[in-house]
Amino acid sequence: MEQQEDATGAARTAGGTSDGRTGGAGRSTTDAVVAVRAPARAPARASVREPARGPVPGGADGADAPQGAEARPDADAAGTPSEELSPDPGLLRLARWFAEADPGTADDLCAASFGLYPARHFGAPAEPSAVDPAAGGPPGAEVSWWHGPTAHTPAPLRTREPRTAPGLRRARRDAAALPVVLSGAKPGRPGRHRRPERARGAAAVVPQDRSAATTAAERRIAARLLLAHPLVTASGPHADGFPLIRRHRDWLTERFDTLLGYPLVVGPWHARLHKAGPGPGAVRRLEHPATGAPFTPGGYARLALALALLVDAPEQLPLGRLLAAMDAADPAPAESDPAPAESADLAMALAVLADWQVLADLPADLPAGLADASGVLTVDRELARAVPVGPPALADDAADLVRRAAEAEPGTAVRRRLAETPAVLAADLPEDQRAWLRDHRHSGPAALADFLGLEAEQRAEGVALLDPAEELTDLALSGAGTAAQAALLLVERLVEEVRPLPGETTGADVPVPDALIDGVLGDIADEYGLPAGWHRDYLADRTALRRDALDLLHRMGLITTRPAGRLLRAPAARYAPAPDLLPAPGTGRHSRRDPDITIPAPTSPRAGQRA
Template identity: 85%
Template structure:
């Protein structure tokens, strides 16, 4: 069963398509494929039916004319309500697949001995060239990104200090990634070789650029509509839909469905512990399990809802479908209104719902204080977009953990390529045995194919591979980034590397333990040195616990630190944002030390005539 066939006994039929503004009936009947319930004529071959199709015995039968929830999405809503926050995040990524890609932006700066700009991939068979497997992130070239008020003097105490970068920097894979300032899915700048092509070949260069722009847009925003915020890129997706469909399926195993008014890339689940979560589109507040539950419950009703739907009717239907996770409005200390507002804000951002009351989207929900019957307003429902949101197979899973596992299943090559395309760095130590063997056997060809497809640069290191995006378009998080927490995180990881990085030649893995006391002490020093001069937020300076929490959260989501029952661990890719190790040299052997003068004592001159010897 395809991932987008989410419903129990789903059938693939031709239906109306959405324009992202009006209802699910769409403008015309096209060849677009949508997922609907089992038709009255009988089951579709290959669909789960009978004993294979899990049914909810507690689901109430809807009276004629009332909204009826989709059974699979209703079960999903209950799984969300029962999950802890981390599992709820993983369940959302597995069932919806609407997470964006995440990549490092700043490339490692080349040493003086290296030519500037992209170079050809290193040939592992040439012994004269450094092998990627010989250079560790712990001691390789670094990416010095700017941070405010970097004015502290170099440390004079013995140990690791700021110094020149290692000269053995590796070349990166030529990928066509564009230099210059970040943009929003710009057309990549052509190289000199591309600019020198004859006129009849320029159309091929333009086609390749357009395909890369469309592929990057879909990987960053898996749901693109013709009237949404990324409408400018939608014609490119439509123009190259056949090529994009084949490449996404071949490289990543992602089905791509493109209709006249929306395109949906059905991403697979990244697996447990992926640190991907939904956030409020305006405030950035993270979703809670209750917010996820209300989102799934609303979708369960919207996939078959009429185009024009009174808000009060939708709220009443949500409460009737499952009172335990319904709207949760009314008097009392319940957090239901905030969770409901989060769910509706995301549905509005996805253009599934329009004409929402402003107070409901912002989270105030003042009109819902007494109950669903007092909610006013009529919503516009886009059924096709509602049906395009679910990507995972909740109808086939036994529970939340089973769904997360099923959504991430893939053969080794596809699984590794998905990690490369979606995550900042892929460390061999994190991979199962079969995937580690595939990465070892395809260490150059695997990343190079994705780098060419998406316009990225492959950074090979002894611990693994990272695909870099210097334009900082293909990522939802940036390091360094704007804001107090982002600046503190960058300075924190730099000093932690200085303190705990293994010495050259020391046998170590991809992770190094970091004591909590060291984190607190370093962060306190950073806040004292940079806080007020850099204009950091005063609430963070007054509440160091909140600053610590948010800075570590950013580093954790970027894969630079991780946590185990024993505590925090610093990961090898963190060293790419820190100085290379350089032990204090003995006097006179430094890079800028003056050479010891070669003093020659002249031999005594012969005595003149008449003078004593």
């Protein structure tokens, strides 16, 4: 919360929290501390006191519905139409930094200042028999990703139903070990990621203490939900898991703080995990919740500008009044009517605020509604105040904010990478973090794997925490869609082409020429495009297919771009077929012959005499 105060120049006060549905500043008092603007900053305003209310019903698990909503005043005297909205100076400064940033810096700045990015992990694990020393295989930590076991599954022509939404799906339980999980989730298939509840190899052992097993599963479900969705409300799309967060908030607060250094604030209406910034070049961007279109620096600037006004706005706010206040407070106001790109940026910003439940009652057709500027929005000020986590008041500029937000002691910094990113390569770490990972090669990943229900994959180049259920990730390489299928096929063939031979000193990266990428992608599109039902727009526009496929591989950490060109990273080899390290059999007289190949007898008489 100290960072939140720095962001808004706020005073620490006990405040009401929201239900994420109809606003609700001051609805009930909790032990959570929220950051609000210092009273001296705002113009003098009349005050409306709500009647005193008792403690929030429902107890630790929040099972009962909140009461007292009918006592909420119909209007907020602090938001009379004659009074201008007062923007928060810290968020206004952040909006200016967004407007001046390039796209990559703007993405990093968003992750550092809001911390609402989800975790990202690989899915299917490698073949266990090849890495288990007990099964005769080599120790995993001594094997390179380039030549180790793979998680390869044939990609061509397979079909897969698209997921309805990225991130954590509804909680699934192991029916044998956990017959009941009081999370409100619907019954489902047994979850593959419930590691402590299911034994490996031999028959599963049903815990004798079923209550302890249920508690462990509930805590893991809640932790995974928060890591996938750092802002969870009691009435939002992940409301099924909110009672679990409330019930285990003390344990979750302690574990997140100890392992990752993330503060967790849980009130009666929402839970907020304050993630730290992942640092520069983390490839985390904000996208439109419906279309998936990436934010531009202008869109980020509009988002920060709207938040600067909403943290102290009235609960009922006319849309036209908000738009006028944003134009007046814009650090770089337009000289004439807004361009179409600016209108699209504004529509994206408001759509994300509605997705976060900061705003409600937006026009159904947002672009047309913005042009009309009619209607009244419902503002949840407490959720608006919960969004910023970065310290813009302490930073000199955008780059300094990104750096400050990622600062942590070596162990915490490495654990954050393990929990948030697909793979942690030692070559990418500073020396102090590399030394910590070397000294805690097994214990560090194991603690997080147990906390989040993941599986550790140790390799010579680094460590990856895997989620076989593909729930704790916002991206899945083996996902649906033309770009995802093309990306998987592309990385498979690139690895086969440039994979280093055993004994070659190449490190974690291997150069991959652009010409090879173009040639391989062209072959893939010709071979699999129409039979696999790929989108015709991609087949007609190979440049767009190349761009989106490489973008997915880049965001998954399998390809990186350096000044010298593109590099294929070692974890990419886990998606390619296992390497054949033996020489290929030939058919000549001096070649090593494959015993399964039968060479026909010569038919020429002269050839027979030579034989």
